[in-house]
Amino acid sequence: MTAVERREQIVADITSRTGITEAMIERLVHTFYDRVRADAMLAPIFEARIRDWQPHLQQMCAFWSSVALMSGRYHGAPMPKHLPLPVDAAHFDRWLQLFEATASEVCPPEAAAHFVERARRIAASLELGVAGANGVLLGLGERFRREQVAAK
Template identity: 35%
Template sequence: MKQDIQNIEDIRLLVDTFYGRIQEDVTIGPIFNNKIQNWDTHLEKMYRFWQTILLNEHTYNGSPFPVHMPLPIKKDDFLHWVSIWQNTVDSLFSGKVADEAKWRGEKMAEMFSSKMEYFKSNNLKFPM
């Protein structure tokens, strides 16, 4: 029986496993690998991001949307991101927080995707 996500060690395991899979992924791996110079720094940031959302321990205070705007991410890439994210969560954890992780990842991907489409199709720069 898998355990739920309970502490920062669980968050680190989740994030490390997810980005391990992302880096190997032939479709969206290159978008990350081309942009990220220092994976340790990115992973540290992502531990704080998910710690804030899932454990309610407020260690992240960035704004993630703008960094994605200039990246060449299509709608299908976001869908693919969600499937890797949800499979990773399921492979490691089970429970309420794990369900929330899957749901939050999906909702944020949808939000980034539709916001990016809106800005691009209206030829808008971010921030306006």
């Protein structure tokens, strides 16, 4: 079996098990970012950095296709883009709250659970990275708070 055939098999297996399709990913991403853009906490962070939303949404669809379906569509490095952001645990919590609510509304339960599990891992990883970039080493179960940086 070639690598391409193997990837196609993985995508088909995940789609069969969860019902996730590229169309569902697009609906989830667009609905989620509509909510982010209207959110009092998250909108200013995104609006300060994203001028043209269409390329960002396309990139996020490719990202979630790679994360959820293992499609290999996304070719990027999300961590460096997030390290300089003025965010902390509260922002990641809000991001997850919006994402989980959106996934539950847009997707069937099995698909929503699949997306949410991965979103939680992504948020935890990004929070660890942002904390480290701000000179804060988080211990197990600790969260990053901006006041930790100010107190140093």
